[in-house]
Amino acid sequence: MRVATFLAxxxxxxxFMPLAHAQRVPEAPPSPEQFDAGADLFRHIxxxxxxxxxxxxxxxxxxxxxxxxxxRARFFNSVRNGKNSMPPWKDVLHPDEIEAVWAxxxxxxxxxxxxxxxxxxxANDPPLSFRGGENPGGFDLALSRIIAERLGxxxxxxxxxxxxxxxxxxxxxxxxxxxxxxxxxxxxFPLTAGSLEPPHSPAAKLPPFDGAKPDDRNRWVPxxxxxxxxxxxxxxxxVILSTxxxxxxxxxxxxxxxxxxxxxIATLADAIAMQYGDGKLxxxxxHLPDSRDLFEKLCNGDLDAAFVDTRAxxxxxxxxxxxxxxxxxxxxxxxFNMGFVALASHRPLVNQVDAVLxxxxxxxxxxxxxxxxxxxxxxxxxxxxxxxxxPAELGGD
Ligand code: HEC
Numbered sequence: 001m002r003v004a005t006f007l008a009x010x011x012x013x014x015x016f017m018p019l020a021h022a023q024r025v026p027e028a029p030p031s032p033e034q035f036d037a038g039a040d041l042f043r044h045i046x047x048x049x050x051x052x053x054x055x056x057x058x059x060x061x062x063x064x065x066x067x068x069x070x071x072r073a074r075f076f077n078s079v080r081n082g083k084n085s086m087p088p089w090k091d092v093l094h095p096d097e098i099e100a101v102w103a104x105x106x107x108x109x110x111x112x113x114x115x116x117x118x119x120x121x122x123a124n125d126p127p128l129s130f131r132g133g134e135n136p137g138g139f140d141l142a143l144s145r146i147i148a149e150r151l152g153x154x155x156x157x158x159x160x161x162x163x164x165x166x167x168x169x170x171x172x173x174x175x176x177x178x179x180x181x182x183x184x185x186x187x188x189f190p191l192t193a194g195s196l197e198p199p200h201s202p203a204a205k206l207p208p209f210d211g212a213k214p215d216d217r218n219r220w221v222p223x224x225x226x227x228x229x230x231x232x233x234x235x236x237x238x239v240i241l242s243t244x245x246x247x248x249x250x251x252x253x254x255x256x257x258x259x260x261x262x263x264x265i266a267t268l269a270d271a272i273a274m275q276y277g278d279g280k281l282x283x284x285x286x287h288l289p290d291s292r293d294l295f296e297k298l299c300n301g302d303l304d305a306a307f308v309d310t311r312a313x314x315x316x317x318x319x320x321x322x323x324x325x326x327x328x329x330x331x332x333x334x335x336f337n338m339g340f341v342a343l344a345s346h347r348p349l350v351n352q353v354d355a356v357l358x359x360x361x362x363x364x365x366x367x368x369x370x371x372x373x374x375x376x377x378x379x380x381x382x383x384x385x386x387x388x389x390x391p392a393e394l395g396g397d
Pocket of ligand 1: 062074083
């Protein structure tokens with residue numbers, strides 16, 4: 001056995017030595033059977049030290065997700081002969097079995113049978129998602145990566161831009177992108193009864209997306225119904241003060257009385273500011289086209305306060321820092337739970353994502369992702385899907 005093993009090892013060493021020195025050539029994808037056998041062996045033998053699904057448990061064992069996928073020679077050498085505190089495996093595993101484990105590791109644990117998970121993300125919406133040239137990032141990208149990893153699939157992002165104009169809205173864009181097969185999931189979707197209603201019209205146009213051809217711009221896509229995952233965060237409105245007013249306690253919007261309060265035109269904050277307490281704030285409200293103008297004017301003292309989307313503040317601070325601004329800690333009672341959406345016909349995928357989300361929530365793993373991306377995190381609220389908003393609700397805090 002030992003001799004045979006040695007010879008087999010020598011054979012494969014001789015065969016692959018020149019490759020290791022010359023350019024390392026990527027191997028053909030493994031067969032699904034070989035991959036499955038490797039995944040099984042990994043679970044039973046290697047995961048004790050290297051962690052389930054190669055997620056390093058932080059015990060000094062090598063993080064196998066980072067093992068070079070093209071360094072077959074090093075893998076076989078370390079696994080056969082052991083390395084430092086890792087025992088040798090050549091007397092435990094048959095060469096075919098080591099080959100199978102290698103198939104599992106060099107594919108990053110992604111089964112060759114599984115196509116990549118495609119997720120639509122907004123290309124320019126920091127801190128949630130941004131394509132940013134070579135360096136894409138944001139909270140929703142990080143969350144999508146984890147979900148793909150947990151489903152044993154690679155992540156493929158379809159970037160798109162949801163325009164803020166009357167001809168376009170995220171609900172219609174989502175239905176068009178998903179129905180056209182551009183992605184299976186779309187992130188950061190507000191879970192409201194209205195946005196999840198069956199389509200009112202049979203077709204919609206696609207928003208601008210990466211890789212679009214000229215005729216995609218005017219193409220009508222027959223659209224289907226959406227199904228939402230459980231929510232993963234709450235989107236809310238807050239009040240940001242200029243530092244001159246940093247000490248002013250804001251428990252309710254009426255505490256803004258007498259201050260110059262900026263809102264972004266045609267946003268929910270704008271509607272609330274106009275209706276609040278039967279118009280109590282109207283004469284103090286300044287309407288500006290862009291949330292960035294609000295923060296600029298707060299910084300230079302032209303405004304005393306801004307009533308805004310919390311994430312607009314996050315987007316500003318991620319670029320400009322928080323100098324000149326003082327968060328009040330106020331949160332409006334209206335908030336939108338955010339989740340992923342898929343086509344209703346992809347219910348099984350929605351269920352899989354829900355299982356991952358509930359595991360992440362159980363381990364408090366979502367807040368740190370948000371913190372890493374500079375996003376203020378508020379956990380979702382019950383009920384998961386917000387009923388239609390009554391105009392009367394816009395009058396309160
Ligand atoms: C008893 C714990 C333990 C088990 C079980 C174990 N390993 Fe390891 N492994 C380690 C440790 C510790 C290291 C880091 C060794 C070092 O570099 O000091 C390591 C390193 C490695 C490396 C990197 C070696 C290199 O070249 O840097 C590979 C590859 C590897 N293990 C594969 C496996 C495979 C495949 C299995 C299952 C057949 C396995 N290990 C089972 C503890 C273990």
